[in-house]
Amino acid sequence: MNALANPEVGKYLNEYFVSSFQKVATFKIVGNQKQGGNVAAYFCAPDGRVLHVVAGPVNAQTMLHEAKWVVETTRKAMEVARGDGARFKATFRKAHADRLRAEHGLVVEAVTFDPPLDQDDKGALTYRDPSGRPLAPRLPPPPIDGPDVTFRDKQEAAKAASFPAIADRKGGRWNLGNQGRVHQLMAAHCLVKIEKLYGTVFENILGEKISTKPVEVVTPFPWVARKGRE
């Protein structure tokens, strides 16, 4: 993570955030090379509800920009909400929808009300991983309404960059990179707890498989090591 080695990024994060890390997936070591693996950075409220995500490795400038956006948007949302949690959530989700429109040229309707969930995490019918925890759900992103023609250049840039295709609700196909997909997801699921969101980010956006398995070490010529031991 070169971005986090940058002194300016470190100074800003240390000033406004308390940081920690978790290992959520595995990778292979073939010879001395790492294969696979990824990273996601979550900016959260102190109660673990996610305000923003940076999916995948980014440079120092992008990391700093995203961290500053979180702090500034939190300030604005607190001013607007005046202690009302529902309004704070709606403001943040609208901010994500606005960034999707302005920076990626696509329109989604921010979901400002969460219907009550009927899933019981403690019920006998809930699937669990071997450690007994419920599986991380795959949260559905809100449907894309279509392009915002005033930001047509953003979509053309995304197409030129060969970002993966995504369909809108009318069947039109557009291109959207990782960070655009984050804004799409957060327009509906911002301020959801990190344990409910990380599965969607790691598997649906980054294309990684969540795992708590240890690192798999693959030696291309196992007989060499075996011969050495004999």
Add this chain to the structure above:
Amino acid sequence: MRIPWRRLTATLAAGLLFSLGLAAAQAGETATCGNHGTSVEFVDTPALAAKKAAKEEKLVFVLHVSGHFEDPRFT
């Protein structure tokens, strides 16, 4: 003029102990599990980060990695 070595040694020792105590107290206040080759100070767990953030009125930054974050070669 005679130098009171015994008193001087005692004063120096007291000063040294005070500075060591102060340094230890300061280290205790900002207890982190290190920066792992970055410029960011990390605490041990997200739960601890959340508790500290609530106390200091800060936000929480959680990094999810697939790798040995402690080993920069595999991060």
